[in-house]
Amino acid sequence: MKLIDVHAHLEDTRFEEDLKKVIGRFEKTGGVCIISSGTNPETNRKALEIARKHNIVKVSFGLYPLDALAKEVEQNEDNSLRKIKPFNIDEELVWIERHKDECIAIGEVGLDYNWPEFAKHKEKQIKFFEKTIALAKKIDKPLIIHSRKAELDAIEVLEKHQCKKVVMHCFNGKKSLIKRCVENGWFFSVPPVIMRLEHFKMLVEITPLKQLLTETDAPYLSPVVGTRNEPSNITITIKEIAKIKNTGEENIAEQIFKNAKDLFNL
Numbered sequence: 001m002k003l004i005d006v007h008a009h010l011e012d013t014r015f016e017e018d019l020k021k022v023i024g025r026f027e028k029t030g031g032v033c034i035i036s037s038g039t040n041p042e043t044n045r046k047a048l049e050i051a052r053k054h055n056i057v058k059v060s061f062g063l064y065p066l067d068a069l070a071k072e073v074e075q076n077e078d079n080s081l082r083k084i085k086p087f088n089i090d091e092e093l094v095w096i097e098r099h100k101d102e103c104i105a106i107g108e109v110g111l112d113y114n115w116p117e118f119a120k121h122k123e124k125q126i127k128f129f130e131k132t133i134a135l136a137k138k139i140d141k142p143l144i145i146h147s148r149k150a151e152l153d154a155i156e157v158l159e160k161h162q163c164k165k166v167v168m169h170c171f172n173g174k175k176s177l178i179k180r181c182v183e184n185g186w187f188f189s190v191p192p193v194i195m196r197l198e199h200f201k202m203l204v205e206i207t208p209l210k211q212l213l214t215e216t217d218a219p220y221l222s223p224v225v226g227t228r229n230e231p232s233n234i235t236i237t238i239k240e241i242a243k244i245k246n247t248g249e250e251n252i253a254e255q256i257f258k259n260a261k262d263l264f265n266l
């Protein structure tokens with residue numbers, strides 16, 4: 001069984017100590033590819049470094065909506081888990097373009113209206129998001145989209161720019177929006193929290209298998225609250241999808257790997 005994790009953050013400090021072991025555990029389950037997503041200048045470079053060291057790791061360069069607002073919102077421990085030094089967005093996009101041959105996607109990018117101090121900068125968020133879309137189109141790479149509490153706006157921006165190669169990561173939008181993404185030919189990457197969240201079960205039920213991918217968002221979104229998530233948990237997602245689609249895990253894994261292979265040109 002060939003497994004793929006299309007969205008993780010191996011550059012997170014929580015993997016510093018034992019990354020090799022984490023990758024080894026994934027390989028033991030049949031893991032053949034992890035796409036590690038940067039979110040800002042520091043993590044983009046770190047993700048690239050990891051991808052250069054480990055064959056199984058591919059990189060996607062991103063501009064996380066909250067990190068992109070580092071200049072506008074002072075991020076302290078009270079309002080965010082993220083501590084990002086302000087940076088020049090255009091310069092970062094130039095850096096990404098210069099390293100385009102070493103990445104297989106643009107992400108994680110998108111919109112995040114979860115916190116009021118960030119949500120009040122909607123226009124800026126959309127402007128930054130559009131810049132990343134323009135770059136993805138220019139260098140012809142798929143987009144990996146974050147859309148927390150901003151699902152409709154994210155879809156509208158992507159539709160406006162006629163984006164075709166799109167992965168909606170950990171999508172929490174309602175049924176009608178899921179259907180809209182399916183009609184647009186976009187993909188959903190499903191995290192292992194599907195084992196305890198009905199929302200993702202519903203998403204898998206109404207999305208054709210040809211438009212599903214598997215992700216962990218490791219170290220975040222662990223299926224077991226309070227623990228670190230890691231790519232080997234992809235097996236959990238495969239199991240759940242197999243139950244819902246009423247077919248074997250092998251079948252599911254094979255089709256999902258094919259989906260990813262075609263989309264990311266693996």
Ligand SMILES: [Zn+2]
Pocket residue numbers: 007008009037108217
């Ligand atoms: Zn993520």
